[in-house]
Amino acid sequence: MGNHRADRRGPQRAAVDPTPAQTTRAARPAGGKRKATRHRAPAAARVLPSAPTVVGAVAILAAAGSAVAFGQGQLPGSNGIALSAGKADALNGTDAFGYGASEARADAISRDTDRQAAQDLAQKQFQQEVNEQSQARTGAILKLASSAQQRADQIAKNLWVLPTVGYHLTARFGQSSGLWSHLHTGLDFAAPSGNPIYAVANGVITDAGYDGAYGNKTVETLPDGTEIWYCHQSSIGVNIGDKVIQSEEIGTVGSTGNTTGPHVHIEVHPGGGDPVDPYPEFIMHGVTP
Ligand SMILES: [Zn+2]
Structure with missing residues (x-):
């Protein structure tokens, strides 16, 4: 060669x-x-x-x-x-x-310019897609955060459940009757004897036993200091100091104490003080008795 x-x-x-x-x-x-x-x-x-x-x-x-x-x-x-x-x-x-080398070079430069432009465009499109995906992801995260916040709010609201099932209300807070020496201090859920009684929320049992006109009584103290009294029970299923969770069965409906029939008498004592009308308390905590 x-x-x-x-x-x-x-x-x-x-x-x-x-x-x-x-x-x-x-x-x-x-x-x-x-x-x-x-x-x-x-x-x-x-x-x-x-x-x-x-x-x-x-x-x-x-x-x-x-x-x-x-x-x-x-x-x-x-x-x-x-x-x-x-x-x-x-x-x-x-x-x-x-x-004609200079022409060829000019052509080559022109091609390079075109290629660079195409690369720039591709880069721009890629960046745009990345931005869009990023925005979508941010949106999803915000939605999730919002959902988590709603859940947190719900927990913070301290929603309650009803204390028993298959009941009807017989006596409201503040009613008077020959049965009581003073105005009615609770809300009566009349139900068959032996019906389960549920803790309305998470809490700790701070009293459990027989208490005169209240019959068999259980007191549950909620984290915010509110006391829930469950009265006239045929049986008590918990002991003082027990931690109970919402909806946990803590006893059964009965007619012990001063009653005319089986029911669970519920009292609500904010901060362990005087009783308040339980009905709006249940409403405030998300359930209608
Ligand atoms: Zn009552």
Whole structure:
């Protein structure tokens, strides 16, 4: 391969040799003394290469960078091949001088610009998608947080449950009756004897036992200090100090104490003080008796 290329260079170099012929033609009209000497160039030399051939050869030689070697009159031997091998790419590649290289370069720059624009657009679209996904995720998190907040609010509201099932209300808070020495201090849930009694909320049992007119009575103290009294029970299922959870069965409906029939008499004592009307208390804690 190297040899083949080297062989081609021989004739090209020969074609370059007669270049003085060109200056001869240009100088002739002036007729100057120095230039006259150049008129002596052999007539045969003027016949020689056409301009494109010369230009092409010069360009190739310059590109090859091997003009020095050739200028010293060396024919390309094995050393010459070795010398020019490193420059071979200059001959074959698109970086050769001339031959519309600047146009090609302009095209390449234009393509690069287009590619850069496409990359910028893709980057922008990608960034937009990331932003949209991020916003969607933020929205979902906010919704979740809102849901968690609602749950927290619900817990903070300290919702209650009803103390028994299958009941009907027979006596309201503040009613008077011959049964009581004073106004009714609670709310009566009439239900079959033996019906379960449930803790209305989480709390601690602070009293449990028989208490005169109240019969079998259990007192549960809620975390906020409110006491719930469960009265007239046929049985007590818990002991003082027990922690109970909402809806846990703590006893059964009965008619112990001063009653005319089985029911659970509920009293509500905020902060352990005087009783208040249980009905609005249940409403306030999310249930309607
Ligand atoms: Zn009662």
